[in-house]
Each structure stands twice: as C-alpha cells, then as structure tokens.
Amino acid sequence: MAAVCAASRLLGRKIVSSKALPAVCQASNRKLHFSIYGKKGDAKVSDGISTQYPVVDHEFDAVVVGAGGAGLRAAFGLSEAGFNTACVTKLFPTRSHTVAAQGGINAALGNMEEDDWRWHFYDTVKGSDWLGDQDAIHYMTEQAPAAVVELENFGMPFSRTEEGRIYQRAFGGQSLKFGKGGQAHRCCCVADRTGHSLLHTLYGRSLRYDTSYFVEYFALDLLMEDGECKGVIALCMEDGSIHRFRAKNTVIATGGYGRTYFSCTSAHTSTGDGNAMVTRAGLPCQDLEFVQFHPTGIYGAGCLITEGCRGEGGILINSEGERFMERYAPNAKDLASRDVVSRSMTIEIREGRGVGPDKDHVYLQLHHLPPQQLAARLPGISETAMIFAGVDVTKEPIPVLPTVHYNMGGIPTNYKGQVITHENGEDMVVPGLYACGEAGCASVHGANRLGANSLLDLVVFGRACALTIADTNTPGEKLSPLKPNAGEASVANLDKIRFANGSTRTSEIRLNMQKTMQNHAAVFRTGDVLKEGCEKMDSVYKSLDDIKTFDRGIVWNTDLVETLELQNLMLNAVQTIVAAEARKESRGAHAREDFKDRVDEYDYSKPLQGQEKKPFEQHWRKHTMSYVDPKTGKVTLEYRPVIDNSLNAEECAAIPPAIRSY
Amino acid sequence: MFSANVARKAVLSVCRASLRPAVSTVIARGYRGDAPEPAVIEIPLPPWQDRTGESLDIKRKRLLYESRKRGMLENCILLSLFAKQYLNTMSELQLKQYDRLINEPSNDWDIYYWATEAKPTPDVYQGEVMDMLKEFAKNKDMEQRLDAPNLEYLDKSN
Numbered sequence: 001m002a003a004v005c006a007a008s009r010l011l012g013r014k015i016v017s018s019k020a021l022p023a024v025c026q027a028s029n030r031k032l033h034f035s036i037y038g039k040k041g042d043a044k045v046s047d048g049i050s051t052q053y054p055v056v057d058h059e060f061d062a063v064v065v066g067a068g069g070a071g072l073r074a075a076f077g078l079s080e081a082g083f084n085t086a087c088v089t090k091l092f093p094t095r096s097h098t099v100a101a102q103g104g105i106n107a108a109l110g111n112m113e114e115d116d117w118r119w120h121f122y123d124t125v126k127g128s129d130w131l132g133d134q135d136a137i138h139y140m141t142e143q144a145p146a147a148v149v150e151l152e153n154f155g156m157p158f159s160r161t162e163e164g165r166i167y168q169r170a171f172g173g174q175s176l177k178f179g180k181g182g183q184a185h186r187c188c189c190v191a192d193r194t195g196h197s198l199l200h201t202l203y204g205r206s207l208r209y210d211t212s213y214f215v216e217y218f219a220l221d222l223l224m225e226d227g228e229c230k231g232v233i234a235l236c237m238e239d240g241s242i243h244r245f246r247a248k249n250t251v252i253a254t255g256g257y258g259r260t261y262f263s264c265t266s267a268h269t270s271t272g273d274g275n276a277m278v279t280r281a282g283l284p285c286q287d288l289e290f291v292q293f294h295p296t297g298i299y300g301a302g303c304l305i306t307e308g309c310r311g312e313g314g315i316l317i318n319s320e321g322e323r324f325m326e327r328y329a330p331n332a333k334d335l336a337s338r339d340v341v342s343r344s345m346t347i348e349i350r351e352g353r354g355v356g357p358d359k360d361h362v363y364l365q366l367h368h369l370p371p372q373q374l375a376a377r378l379p380g381i382s383e384t385a386m387i388f389a390g391v392d393v394t395k396e397p398i399p400v401l402p403t404v405h406y407n408m409g410g411i412p413t414n415y416k417g418q419v420i421t422h423e424n425g426e427d428m429v430v431p432g433l434y435a436c437g438e439a440g441c442a443s444v445h446g447a448n449r450l451g452a453n454s455l456l457d458l459v460v461f462g463r464a465c466a467l468t469i470a471d472t473n474t475p476g477e478k479l480s481p482l483k484p485n486a487g488e489a490s491v492a493n494l495d496k497i498r499f500a501n502g503s504t505r506t507s508e509i510r511l512n513m514q515k516t517m518q519n520h521a522a523v524f525r526t527g528d529v530l531k532e533g534c535e536k537m538d539s540v541y542k543s544l545d546d547i548k549t550f551d552r553g554i555v556w557n558t559d560l561v562e563t564l565e566l567q568n569l570m571l572n573a574v575q576t577i578v579a580a581e582a583r584k585e586s587r588g589a590h591a592r593e594d595f596k597d598r599v600d601e602y603d604y605s606k607p608l609q610g611q612e613k614k615p616f617e618q619h620w621r622k623h624t625m626s627y628v629d630p631k632t633g634k635v636t637l638e639y640r641p642v643i644d645n646s647l648n649a650e651e652c653a654a655i656p657p658a659i660r661s662y
Numbered sequence: 663m664f665s666a667n668v669a670r671k672a673v674l675s676v677c678r679a680s681l682r683p684a685v686s687t688v689i690a691r692g693y694r695g696d697a698p699e700p701a702v703i704e705i706p707l708p709p710w711q712d713r714t715g716e717s718l719d720i721k722r723k724r725l726l727y728e729s730r731k732r733g734m735l736e737n738c739i740l741l742s743l744f745a746k747q748y749l750n751t752m753s754e755l756q757l758k759q760y761d762r763l764i765n766e767p768s769n770d771w772d773i774y775y776w777a778t779e780a781k782p783t784p785d786v787y788q789g790e791v792m793d794m795l796k797e798f799a800k801n802k803d804m805e806q807r808l809d810a811p812n813l814e815y816l817d818k819s820n
Contacts, residue, residue: 094768100734196769204705268738269731301808303735383778507812550817556723
C-alpha cells in the first residue's frame with residue numbers, strides 16, 4: 001500500500017484512501033510561491049518531473065553552490081565579468097562556516113620583515129609533504145599578495161601596524177629563506193574576525209553586481225548529461241518547491257565534511273554536500289583520507305582554540321609541566337606544522353604524560369602572557385574556554401585534544417579550478433564543472449594544510465574559477481537542451497526520505513557513523529583497526545536503507561534536511577576510511593602506526609645516486625581517486641600522479657622531495 | 663602585475679596619510695579591544711526584514727532550522743539547546759525578537775559575545791529573549807553541553 005501511494009505520488013495520480021494522503025492533498029492545494037533575490041529571470045514551472053513537487057526551471061550563465069568565502073568570491077567574480085550568476089546556498093551567506101575563521105590569510109607582503117612568495121611556496125610544498133600539486137601551489141602563493149591587496153581595496157579592514165601597513169603575525173609552518181631563516185610573519189588578519197570580515201566584504205560587493213542569491217535552498221544533485229554538468233537541482237526550504245538551475249557552468253564551493261566524526265571543530269553545516277553530489281554523479285573525489293586534526297580543540301565540545309594563540313606565545317604542556325614540543329620540533333616548537341603537533345600530543349598521551357583524570361588530553365597554557373595582549377589579540381578565546389571548559393585563561397591552562405578540523409581532500413581540480421578525472425594516464429576536464437575552497441582539491445594542501453592557507457585558498461581559487469569561466473565563455477550563451485525529466489532521481493530520493501518509516505532514526509545512524517570514524521580513523525591509524533572500521537562503516541551505510549524520519553511536511557523540514565545531509569556525510573565517510581585503510585604509509589595528516597614512514601619513489605633520506613626509481617604501483621606519492629556505488633556503498637580506488645613541476649620553472653623552481661622535519 | 667603594484671602603493675600611501683594625524687590612537691585602532699570601532703567604511707548590507715504572512719507554526723519551524731545551522735560550532739550548540747528549551751513556547755512577540763536576534767547580525771560571533779556578556783548587547787537586540795539567552799548561557803544547572811541535541815524531542819509519536 002505504501003509503495004503504491006509512493007508511486008502514485010510521483011506520477012501525480014491521486015488514490016483515495018488512507019492516512020498517508022492528507023500530506024499529499026495539502027501539497028497539491030498549496031499555492032506555488034517562490035522568492036528570487038536579484039534578477040527575476042526566466043523562471044518557469046515545469047511538469048517534467050512530478051506534479052506533486054512543483055518544479056521551477058531557471059536559466060543562468062553560471063550557478064555557484066555554496067556562499068562561503070570561495071563561493072562568494074566566485075559569484076562576485078562572475079557577476080563582475082557580466083555573467084548572469086545564481087548563488088544557491090543552504091545558509092545566509094554571512095553565516096557560512098567561513099565566519100568561524102579567526103586566524104588570517106597568508107601572503108608574502110613583506111610588512112614585518114623581508115619576504116618572498118617563493119619562500120611561502122616552499123613552506124606550502126613542504127607542509128603538504130610533497131603530495132601537493134606544485135603548479136597549483138605556485139599559482140596560489142604567487143597570487144597571494146595581489147589577492148590580499150585586492151581584498152584591502154574591496155574594503156576589508158585588516159589589522160595594521162603603527163606605520164599603517166597590514167599587520168602580519170607568525171603562524172605554524174611559515175619560514176623565511178626556504179626554511180633556513182627562522183619564523184616568518186606573513187599571516188594578515190582582521191583582529192580575530194578575518195572570516196567574518198571576508199564574508200561581509202565579498203557579500204556586500206557581490207550585491208552591487210546583481211548576483212541572484214537563492215538563500216536557504218538545499219542543493220540536492222548535479223544535473224549531468226553525457227558527462228557534462230548542466231546545472232544543479234535544489235529544494236527550496238521555504239515552500240518545498242524544487243528548483244532546477246540550468247547553467248553552462250557550475251561551481252561547487254560547499255565546504256568540508258567534519259561532521260562525519262564525533263568530535264570536530266566544524267559547525268553542524270559541514271556535511272560534505274558537494275563531495276556527495278559529485279560522487280553520485282559518478283565522478284571521483286581525491287585524497288579524502290587526509291583529514292587534519294587541529295592540535296587545540298577544547299576537550300569535550302571540540303570548539304577550536306585558534307593557532308593564533310600559539311602564534312602569540314601560547315605553549316603546550318604535558319602532565320610534567322614540560323613544553324614537550326621542544327623535543328619533537330626543536331626549531332619551530334609549538335608552531336610546527338599541525339600534523340606534527342597533533343602527532344606529538346597523541347604520543348605524549350599514549351606514553352602516559354596526558355593530563356586530567358583519564359590522562360587523555362594535554363594543556364594549552366596562556367596565563368604567562370600579559371592579559372592586555374590576550375584581550376587585544378585573542379579576545380574570543382576567554383569566552384570559549386570559560387563556557388565549554390570552565391577555565392579562566394588568565395589563571396589556568398585550557399584542556400585540549402587533537403580534533404578534526406579540515407579536509408585536505410575533496411573534488412579534484414586543476415590549478416584553474418576545473419574539475420578533472422584521470423583516464424588512461426591523463427587528466428581530463430569535466431565540461432561545465434568547477435570546484436573551489438575546502439570542497440575542492442587543487443591540490444594545494446596535499447597531505448597537510450598549513451594554518452592561514454585556507455582563507456587564501458578560498459579567495460585565490462574562487463577567483464580562478466571565475467576567471468577560467470570568463471575566459472572560455474561569453475555571457476548570454478544559449479544553453480544546450482536538457483532532458484525534461486532531469487533530476488527525477490533526486491526528487492524520488494527526497495520523497496523516499498520524507499516518508500521513510502524504517503526502524504532506525506536519523507540521529508542513531510549518524511551517531512553510529514561518527515563513533516565508528518572517531519574510533520577507527522583518528523589521528524593514529526593501524527591496519528586491523530582500519531579494516532574493522534571499513535566493515536563497520538559498510539554496515540552503517542547499509543542501515544540507511546532502514547532509516548526512519550518523523551517530519552512528513554515539506555516546509556522548513558529540518559529532519560528531512562538533516563537526513564539528506566546524513567546521506568551526504570555517509571558517502572564521504574566510506575571513502576575516507578577505505579582510502580585510509582588502503583594507503584600503507586604515513587604522510588602528512590595520515591599517520592599509521594604499522595607503516596611509520598613515507599613511501600616515495602626514491603628513499604629521500606639517503607642520497608639518490610644508485611637508487612632505483614620505484615614504479616608507480618609500488619610507492620605512495622600519488623593522489624587517491626575514490627568512487628562509490630551509492631546503492632551498495634562499495635568504494636573503488638584509483639590513483640593519480642602528483643604534479644611536480646611549477647607553472648614556470650624560471651620564475652619558481654619546483655622543490656624536489658626531501659625528508660620533512662621542523 | 664604593474665598596475666597591482668601601483669594600486670598597492672597608492673592605497674598604502676593613502677592609509678599612511680590618513681593615519682598620520684592620529685598617531686596616538688593607531689595602536690588601539692589596529693586591534694579589536696577597548697578602542698572604539700574604527701571609522702572604516704564597511705559596506706552596508708541590505709537591511710533585515712521581518713517576514714510577513716508567515717504563520718507562527720511555520721515561523722517556529724524556520725527558526726528551528728536557523729538555530730541549528732549557524733556559522734560556528736559554539737553557536738550551533740548554544741542556540742540549538744536554547745531552541746530546544748524555549749522555541750515551542752515562545753509568544754509571537756518573543757518569536758519576532760528571536761528572529762531578529764539570530765538573523766540580523768552579520769557576525770555570528772557577536773551573538774555569542776552578547777549571550778556570554780563578553781560584549782554589551784546593542785539596544786536594538788535588548789529584550790526578553792536576549793535576557794533568556796544570557797541566563798541560558800550561564801548554565802546555572804551545570805548541564806553538560808557537549809553537543810547540539812537531536813531532533814527527536816519534536817517527534818510527537820514519542
């Protein structure tokens with residue numbers, strides 16, 4: 001009976017009977033109402049998919065999914081270039097997770113000391129543990145000073161030195177003279193609200209160019225036809241209508257997927273929606289096993305204590321009161337790269353020098369710093385420490401633990417922001433599809449991201465997507481035809497979830513997934529634990545078939561949206577754990593106890609002369625490309641070589657791999 | 663590249679020129695703290711508007727979504743727990759106040775600082791709901807606040 005009702009709902013015919021029907025009747029009696037911000041374009045109602053879910057078709061030159069730093073920069077760049085652009089976002093733009101960013105943006109402006117972007121390039125390549133693509137890193141670090149100046153010109157109120165130049169602070173992993181000149185100060189910030197300021201500035205600017213914002217629309221899937229991306233289909237939460245945004249160019253900027261783990265610093269909105277859309281379209285995701293654990297997340301709630309604390313002089317101490325980072329990273333100490341610090345903290349805990357009743361975390365000490373400095377440069381820390389840890393930072397140290405913070409992996413792109421696949425040994429561009437920000441993997445962060453490089457990544461690659469689209473398209477181009485029932489499967493899935501009546505609730509399945517990931521794919525990973533995790537994740541994935549939701553409405557249905565997000569998270573989680581199990585080495589943020597060393601094509605700890613180069617299949621200095629069959633949850637892995645040459649060997653010499661120590 | 667350098671020099675010289683007469687306040691201006699907000703021309707965003715024609719039930723559902731989906735984890739936890747406790751029993755006036763409080767400010771951190779009383783609440787947001795939120799943030803009952811709650815409390819069949 002339920003199945004027949006479901007089928008009839010989709011086909012639009014009414015069947016007189018049972019309790020399921022009232023929800024359907026309400027839907028068909030509702031007047032269609034949608035609000036479009038900006039241009040009232042050629043939106044027309046279509047009967048192509050279903051009459052129970054009113055479908056509205058829009059045509060644009062470009063559609064951007066996500067309105068965080070990267071999405072806004074792309075949307076703004078496209079509008080400025082004259083393209084009729086739509087920006088589809090599930091949150092109001094200034095409420096994207098970018099607002100949480102307190103650190104800053106790295107750029108070799110040279111305001112605090114002499115600086116050179118090639119040193120920043122070196123630091124980033126080394127920070128990525130030689131898994132980053134050096135052409136993309138060259139592009140990003142060379143563009144960095146211009147990008148920061150551009151933001152300054154847009155009106156972003158950077159913190160300034162006494163002479164009025166942009167103040168730059170120290171940040172982890174940044175050095176001078178290719179690692180030989182000591183700590184570099186190249187992180188530009190707006191007090192502690194760089195993320196907010198970036199969003200506010202870009203959103204304000206983009207409105208002048210008449211970008212059409214579709215706020216609180218949840219993007220469901222990409223509209224793919226013949227291997228080309230022709231747009232996006234989304235659910236309007238305000239009235240439950242379905243919208244198809246047809247465009248020749250789609251930019252995905254949906255952020256990361258921290259919420260696959262039980263303890264993470266991310267907001268509840270980081271659900272990997274873009275990665276999942278790409279996976280369902282049959283395209284690969286890259287390097288998902290590389291999950292960054294930020295050294296200082298508050299023990300318990302997971303809220304982040306910014307690296308800026310250590311930049312301003314904070315230190316990590318163990319149960320013996322020792323500044324243990326001096327042992328693990330003699331030069332950089334507490335400002336070593338994040339993966340080095342996270343691993344050091346985990347080793348201290350496992351060797352019994354942890355603090356607290358269970359000795360399962362360490363302390364971050366700030367009370368040796370002058371209170372005015374704390375108040376002026378790091379004001380937010382005091383509140384967070386008090387509310388979520390009950391600690392007064394001027395008197396006591398804060399309990400911290402490595403917490404999931406960032407996803408280096410994502411949708412593979414080239415340095416221009418175009419999404420690629422790897423076939424027959426070559427990178428092939430997917431027409432019409434772009435990705436930037438945390439959702440994209442250009443790859444500039446490789447196996448580990450340096451602090452303050454992410455905001456830089458957002459603006460540089462958001463702009464790169466806009467530039468690439470502007471170079472290869474003209475505004476107002478006619479769109480290629482789209483099948484009238486494109487997106488039908490997404491609506492069918494939505495309907496199925498809305499009326500799901502299995503035996504396990506959304507929150508239970510989500511908790512199972514999060515606990516599995518937390519216990520089996522955390523900072524230190526071992527073969528058997530990972531294998532067990534893969535099997536558990538497989539059964540958690542299959543439990544999605546038996547899910548139970550309780551809200552049957554279609555307007556502002558948070559239960560439905562959180563279940564769709566769970567589907568997306570699940571796709572990200574299975575790829576992460578299977579790729580982690582397969583990678584038998586330790587590199588960057590992926591640390592394995594059973595394979596402690598990096599496995600490159602040569603052994604770089606010894607002189608290269610006389611060594612034989614290992615074939616591609618026998619070393620691990622390569623990108624993982626993962627695919628999932630959404631019906632079964634089965635993951636397939638392929639590999640793609642790292643790009644070792646910069647964009648221009650004369651301007652910037654590529655950095656050959658070496659042993660990474662700080 | 664050339665024009666970017668010229669632009670940069672021009673901007674920097676303008677900045678230096680404008681700061682020169684007020685040397686003594688430059689240090690305070692650089693960092694957020696007790697100094698008054700610098701006279702920076704922040705791009706004005708379109709003003710927030712109250713939604714008309716929305717039934718109270720729908721408003722509650724919308725505010726639930728908007729409480730749970732915030733810019734950073736601290737607000738996600740704080741506001742979704744607050745919504746669980748108070749949203750379904752708020753009066754129409756309180757709902758309007760709450761709507762404005764969580765939707766108008768452009769910086770999510772500000773809502774957090776006002777609720778925790780780290781910064782003074784601007785007059786436009788003062789009111790019953792702000793007081794309720796401040797009390798709630800104090801956590802007098804010392805309940806564990808490690809994460810946002812599940813939605814099951816809304817399931818009427820429970």
